[in-house]
Amino acid sequence: MDERRGAGESVKGQPARPTRRLLALNHFANPYDAPGGTRLLELTERLEGWDTTIVAANRNLFTQGPQPPATDAFRTVWTPPYGANDATRVLNWAVFAVGALVTGLRLPRPDVVYASSPHLLTGLAGWAIARIRRAPFVLEIRDLWPQILVDMGRIRAGSLTHRLVRGLEQFLYRRADAIVVLAQGAAQAIAEDGVPPGRIWFIPNAADPADFEPTAPREELRRRYGFDGVTILYAGAHGPANGLDFVLDAAAEVARDLPQVRFVLVGDGLAKPALMTRAARRRLTNVVFLEAVPKNEVPDLLAATDAGLHVLADLPLFLYGVSPNKLFDYMAAGLPVLTNTAGEVGEIVKGNDAGIVVEPAQLASGVRQLVAAGPERRRRWGRNGMRYTAQERNRSLMAARLGELLDQLTG
Structure with missing residues (x-):
């Protein structure tokens, strides 16, 4: 597991590296003038030499109301409403994944695609964009799926649904060029699944x-x-x-x-x-x-x-x-x-x-x-x-x- 902290320093006298493009998918990302998490925005706006576009849902996770208007750096895709943890919420996830895929393919070619869970359909959309656009793929794991669903009693271990979600999890782990985790325990769990520790990066939540x-x-x-x-x-x-x-x-x-x-x-x-x-x-x-x-x-x-x-x-x-x-x-x-x-x-x-x-x-x-x-x-x-x-x-x-x-x- 890589825990190095410093970014590489530029060499004095060398020309500045041209700006590169980062495409970041996060169903639940928010701008500062909306309630909810702003981790992705706070991290990417501090990157040097990177032009980031965040793709999120047009519906706020907390309020289910509309997100603020999209900007060049913050794109939203339409998602249907839901009111419970049932099929309507799964539909919401699937619609976002399809919308994010279409949006990502319409934007200029990214140098890196970064897709954040918790639900793994966002990761699947990110992998597809990266594969089509021939860009490295980074998977961010915020919650370990399907383990959290098993712990909460939403699905039964060994059931068909569990096997399908587990299969998607393993598919994405194997194909990600790097996996970002927010907790050390998650890094250990992913390493035990066979992911080389050198591909796992610990970048937890933070605040200034x-x-x-x-x-x-x-x-x-x-x-x-x-x-x-x-x-x-x-x-x-x-x-x-x-x-x-x-x-x-x-x-x-x-x-x-x-x-x-x-x-x-x-x-x-x-x-x-x-x-x-x-x-x-x-x-x-x-x-x-x-x-x-x-x-x-x-x-x-x-x-x-x-x-x-x-x-x-x-x-x-x-x-x-x-x-x-x-x-x-x-x-x-x-x-x-x-x-x-x-x-x-x-x-x-x-x-x-x-x-x-x-x-x-x-x-x-x-x-x-x-x-x-x-x-x-x-x-x-x-x-x-x-x-x-x-x-x-x-x-x-x-x-x-x-x-x-x-x-x-x-x-």
């Missing part, structure tokens, strides 16, 4: 503290968002894998002895309506649901908060195969982190003294520890997390690593 400067003083922001007491904020997807029922359980458990605590859940997803119904049924007045916000508003939101909440369902894969955006956003913003995920995520938080790690169903215990620690201890955790992201997990560092990979593929 400089990108999280708020636009107003903290107290003004707290008034703007209506925050009071000790505000523990979750910002991200509201889906079955996110384990937000654990948050409702914790809120019910601490409601009486910690009345000053507020849980704020920001975002959207398929599970949100059911979560809101359950919170109302349980009369959880200490839980507040807010709509998803654009990425460029996140710094203000986090600055008004006392702690960042990272929570996932209790699945084996999450111990080794995830690299959550929100975790690094919290840390870069100087927030202490409360997470219910051990393994790699827990080691980052615990190893850098950046917050509290608890068992999946023990969030209430973590909340009590967070409150008992007091403001100064929470600030110290936040400073430690900010220092870690600045030194080890900043976007420029990850972009340099990606640039080295692309330079290597194009000679």
Whole structure:
């Protein structure tokens, strides 16, 4: 597994290398003025000598609403709506893959094609474009499919569906010129599948503290968002894998002895309506649901908060195969982190003294520890997390690593 960090330096006196084209496919990529992940945009805009075009869906993953208008650097393809994890969602994936393939073939010939999961149909479209246009193919693995579907009980191991998805996974692993992973555990799992370690590149999620400067003083922001007491904020997807029922359980458990605590859940997803119904049924007045916000508003939101909440369902894969955006956003913003995920995520938080790690169903215990620690201890955790992201997990560092990979593929 290649973990080199520096991009190759140019030789003094040599002419500048002409700009090369990177075609990046990511069904769920977003521009800064939309809610959701902006990893691909943040990495590629830092690349030197590369002109990048990102192809994404015209429908936002969180809100299911339309994405902002496309630009030369950000193309969108039409996808049908869906409202559940059923055949309509699979159709949405398939339509995106076909649209991305057609769009990619209409654009100028790329020097490298970069396709990001989670669903592997995007990878298949990327491989096809790379094969037709005779360009190197990079596969980014955000979630290990089909393992996560098995862990969540969506498909049965050994079933026809499992064998088909597993076959597609192996097909893409064998044909990718390089595989980018976001977690060390994913790299190990892929290597155990027979992929040479030299073709696996570790480029995890990251965040830059400089990108999280708020636009107003903290107290003004707290008034703007209506925050009071000790505000523990979750910002991200509201889906079955996110384990937000654990948050409702914790809120019910601490409601009486910690009345000053507020849980704020920001975002959207398929599970949100059911979560809101359950919170109302349980009369959880200490839980507040807010709509998803654009990425460029996140710094203000986090600055008004006392702690960042990272929570996932209790699945084996999450111990080794995830690299959550929100975790690094919290840390870069100087927030202490409360997470219910051990393994790699827990080691980052615990190893850098950046917050509290608890068992999946023990969030209430973590909340009590967070409150008992007091403001100064929470600030110290936040400073430690900010220092870690600045030194080890900043976007420029990850972009340099990606640039080295692309330079290597194009000679």
